[in-house]
Amino acid sequence: xxxxxxxxxxxxxxxxxxxxxxxxxxxxxxxxxxxxxxxxxxxxxxxxxxxxxxxxxxxxxxxxxxxxxxxxxxxxxxxxxxxxxxxxxxxxxxxxxxxxxxxxxxxxxxxxxxxxxxxxxxxxxxxxxxxxxxxxxxxxxxxxxxxxxxxxxxxxxxxxxxxxxxxxxxxxxxxxxxxxxxxxxxxxxxxxxxxxxxxxxxxxxxxxxxxxxxxxxxxxxxxxxxxxxxxxxxxxxx
Amino acid sequence: xxxxxxxxxxxxxxxxxxxxxxxxxxxxxxxxxxxxxxxxxxxxxxxxxxxxxxxxxxxxxxxxxxxxxxxxxxxxxxxxxxxxxxxxxxxxxxxxxxxxxxxxxxxxxxxxxxxxxxxxxxxxxxxxxxxxxxxxxxxxxxxxxxxxxxxxxxxxxxxxxxxxxxxxxxxxxxxxxxxxxxxxxxxxxxxxxxxxxxxxxxxxxxxxxxxxxxxxxxxxxxxxxxxxxxxxxxxxxx
DNA sequence: CGTTCCCTTGACACCGATCAACTCTGGTGG
DNA sequence: CCACCAGAGTTGATCGGTGTCAAGGGAACG
Numbered sequence: 172x173x174x175x176x177x178x179x180x181x182x183x184x185x186x187x188x189x190x191x192x193x194x195x196x197x198x199x200x201x202x203x204x205x206x207x208x209x210x211x212x213x214x215x216x217x218x219x220x221x222x223x224x225x226x227x228x229x230x231x232x233x234x235x236x237x238x239x240x241x242x243x244x245x246x247x248x249x250x251x252x253x254x255x256x257x258x259x260x261x262x263x264x265x266x267x268x269x270x271x272x273x274x275x276x277x278x279x280x281x282x283x284x285x286x287x288x289x290x291x292x293x294x295x296x297x298x299x300x301x302x303x304x305x306x307x308x309x310x311x312x313x314x315x316x317x318x319x320x321x322x323x324x325x326x327x328x329x330x331x332x333x334x335x336x337x338x339x340x341x342x343x344x345x346x347x348x349x350x351x352x353x354x355x356x357x358x359x360x361x362x363x364x365x366x367x368x369x370x371x372x373x374x375x376x377x378x379x380x381x382x383x384x385x386x387x388x389x390x391x392x393x394x395x396x397x398x399x400x401x402x403x404x405x406x407x408x409x
Numbered sequence: 410x411x412x413x414x415x416x417x418x419x420x421x422x423x424x425x426x427x428x429x430x431x432x433x434x435x436x437x438x439x440x441x442x443x444x445x446x447x448x449x450x451x452x453x454x455x456x457x458x459x460x461x462x463x464x465x466x467x468x469x470x471x472x473x474x475x476x477x478x479x480x481x482x483x484x485x486x487x488x489x490x491x492x493x494x495x496x497x498x499x500x501x502x503x504x505x506x507x508x509x510x511x512x513x514x515x516x517x518x519x520x521x522x523x524x525x526x527x528x529x530x531x532x533x534x535x536x537x538x539x540x541x542x543x544x545x546x547x548x549x550x551x552x553x554x555x556x557x558x559x560x561x562x563x564x565x566x567x568x569x570x571x572x573x574x575x576x577x578x579x580x581x582x583x584x585x586x587x588x589x590x591x592x593x594x595x596x597x598x599x600x601x602x603x604x605x606x607x608x609x610x611x612x613x614x615x616x617x618x619x620x621x622x623x624x625x626x627x628x629x630x631x632x633x634x635x636x637x638x639x640x641x642x643x644x645x646x647x
Numbered sequence: 648c649g650t651t652c653c654c655t656t657g658a659c660a661c662c663g664a665t666c667a668a669c670t671c672t673g674g675t676g677g
Numbered sequence: 678c679c680a681c682c683a684g685a686g687t688t689g690a691t692c693g694g695t696g697t698c699a700a701g702g703g704a705a706c707g
Contacts, residue, residue, distance in 0.1 A: 231548050234634055239551040241544045253537040256530060256646055261541055261639040285526070292494060298540075299491040303499055305543040306479045310469050312550035313477040313595035317663065348685065357551035362663050364687060380672095396472055401499040408494055555695070586653065600695055602655060618704095 173197060174223060174247035174335060181334065183293035183407045192283060192290070197221065197273035203266045209250060215259045218274040220250035225270035226346050230354070231262045240355040242304065243267075243328065247335055252298055255280055268346045296407045303401040312357050315396065318366050320356040322395035325376065329385055330399050345383040411435060412461060412485035412573060419572065421531035421645045430521060430528070435459065435511035441504045447488060453497045456512040458488035463508035464584050468592070469500045478593040480542065481505075481566065485573055490536055493518055506584045534645045541639040550595050553634065556604050558594040560633035563614065567623055568637050583621040 176193050179185060200223060203209050209220055209227055222244045229242040229250075241262060244250060250264050255277055284291040304327070311323050325345075332343045347355075353363040370376050375391045377384045385391060414431050417423060423431075438461060441447050447458055447465055460482045467480040467488075479500060482488060488502050493515055522529040542565070549561050563583075570581045585593075591601040608614050613629045615622045623629060 229544075231544070233548070233552055237552045239548040241547050253540070254646075256534050257537055257541075257641050258643050258646060261641075262544065288523070296494050298536075299495055302491070302536075302540050302543065303495075305540065305547065306467075306469070306500065308547050309479050309543065309550060310471070310477040312547060313592075314471055314475045350685080354551075359664055360685090361665080361687085365663090368687085403495050403499075405496050408496060588653080597696055598653090599655085599697080603695095606655085 175221060178247035178297070178335060179290075179293040182296055182403075182405065183289065185290065185293065189287060189290045192287065196275045196279050196283060197223070199274040201272050201274060203227075203270045203272055205266050205268050205270075207266050209264045209266055209270065209272055210260055211263045212260050214254075216251065216254055217277050219252055219255060219277060219280045220264075221273040221275060222246055222248050222250065223271040223273050226267040226344075227264050227270050228267055228351065229262055229264050238354045239357070240351060241308075242301070243355075245328075245331060245335065245337075248301075249297070252280075252294070267351070292407060296403070300403050303403060307401045317356070317358055317362055318369060319395050320358070321352065321363065321366050322370065322375070322391055323397050324352070324356055325370075325383065325385070326388075326392050326395050326397035326399075327402070329383075329388065330402055330404075334402075334404060341385040341388055343383060344381060345378065346381045413459060416485035416535070416573060417528075417531040420534055420641075420643065421527065423528065423531065427525060427528045430525065434513045434517050434521060435461070437512040437514075439510050439512060441465075441508045441510055443504050443506050443508075445504050447502045447504055447508065447510055448498055449501045450498050452492075454489065454492055455515050457490055457493060457515060457518045458502075459511040459513060460484055460486050460488065461509040461511050464505040464582075465502050465508050466505055466589065466593075467500055467502050476592045477595070478589060479546075480539070481593075483566075483569060483573065483575075486539075487535070490518075490532070505589070530645060534641070538641050541641060545639045555594070555596055555600055556607060557633050558596070559590065559601065559604050560608065560613070560629055561635055562590070562594055563608075563621065563623070564626075564630050564633050564635035564637075565640070567621075567626070568640055568642075572640075572642060579623040579626060581621060582619060583616065584619045 173194055175197070176185065176190055210216060212231070224246055227244040227250065228240045229244065230238055230240045232238050244264065250272070251260065254260065284294070307327070311320050315323060328345065329338060329341070329343065332338045337343055349363045349367065350360045353360040356363070358366075367378060371378070375385070375387050375394070377386065411432055413435070414423065414428055448454060450469070462484055465482040465488065466478045467482065468476055468478045470476050482502065488510070489498065492498060522532070545565070549558050553561060566583065567576060567579070567581065570576045575581055587601045587605065588598045591598040594601070596604075605616060609616070613623070613625050613632070615624065629635075
């Protein structure tokens with residue numbers, strides 16, 4: 172099952188035709204090994220990239236050697252819908268795990284949106300949710316302390332992974348090193364480590380071998396100030 | 410002159426018909442006094458709001474009484490294109506100055522995008538630039554120190570204001586209190602004050618009476634690590 | 648002419664960064 | 678099967694950037 176179809180169907184009504192159009196667009200699948208770039212800053216790809224399996228991360232490198240992770244991409248997420256319109260990538264995307272990526276030709280994407288208003292609307296919903304996530308990350312970085320930031324990130328990924336059926340018993344794959352978490356929440360790896368220990372000691376979660384188990388989602392959400400409304404897991408307005 | 414038309418024409422070719430359609434859509438103008446909400450979290454507006462004159466800010470309040478400003482809206486910017494699709498606002502927007510806001514009916518907006526593919530493409534470009542700005546703000550909050558953050562914000566607003574013709578001799582209206590700047594860059598007002606003084610002492614800028622004069626844009630940009638590529642002031646791909 | 652924001656300043660506290668080991672784990676090759 | 682190794686996680690000591698609290702000053706406005 173195509174994860175994009177599954178994602179869009181949660182919020183919109185797609186016809187069989189739409190299904191076929193999406194499936195057809197996703198014919199060209201590439202496997203990218205872990206820790207390799209899917210796209211680099213400055214690229215002008217002729218394809219739109221869609222994550223079918225695995226995790227990827229959007230990031231920017233700064234002069235000085237630091238890095239900020241800007242988004243996590245999980246199955247069903249587009250890497251770069253915007254290069255349909257914008258001139259080039261202003262950031263890179265790398266694979267956190269081995270990732271299956273569908274290469275959808277730019278022209279096919281444009282055709283899809285011209286032919287299928289309801290599908291276009293669903294795709295638009297997806298980009299708006301991505302945008303809402305960016306806003307919440309700004310709040311996270313700007314106004315929450317270290318412990319809350321990490322807790323909030325974990326709550327969000329729990330919610331998103333659950334949405335696509337990849338959470339069982341509040342347990343899911345979190346293929347991130349503590350360095351990567353640190354580069355996401357604007358902390359150092361050392362402090363991230365200490366905060367994760369605090370969360371463990373408080374009995375909120377366990378995390379080893381890239382598997383996260385949330386032991387008390389209610390308390391974790393309360394600690395993080397997590398409110399999933401920004402993820403808009405609700406039907407699209409007609 | 411409608412600032413939305415001016416903005417879109419910098420990157421796309423619009424017909425006279427497009428102009429008229431935009432002008433017609435912007436008939437219903439409301440003036441919102443400074444410090445009043447234009448939209449609140451939870452609202453389900455039937456109109457899309459477009460800033461015609463003045464500054465507004467997108468924000469989220471947190472339990473605990475803190476606030477994070479998520480975006481600044483200047484003439485030509487939409488407040489909430491997304492409520493065309495999403496169920497309700499997950500954040501508020503307030504006026505920083507008295508603001509002229511065009512209320513564009515949701516239905517008119519939908520009609521516009523159905524009838525005018527090239528205009529739709531230009532609007533899409535605008536939302537993608539907004540998204541790129543959000544990404545850069547995440548980098549700003551996550552990986553730059555206090556001085557760099559403020560410098561970067563000022564560089565960005567200088568660039569955006571220049572783009573719409575509101576900068577003369579590197580001088581422009583910056584209608585923000587230090588509290589508001591602090592709530593934007595994730596600092597306290599006290600520390601924001603000290604950093605602004607540092608920037609002044611370094612001969613980079615002057616700021617009083619809500620007017621910012623940048624004395625040395627090159628050095629300010631270098632200090633901030635500012636690269637305007639993310640603002641995509643370039644023509645839209647066809 | 649007083650009131651209310653807003654800006655400014657100083658002293659001090661503390662969260663998270665930095666630096667430098669050390670441990671653990673999983674993978675690889677002999 | 679074991680020895681080794683690299684990457685990831687952990688720990689401790691110390692430093693510094695930013696927060697906090699409190700007070701005072703200045704400018705706009707009724």
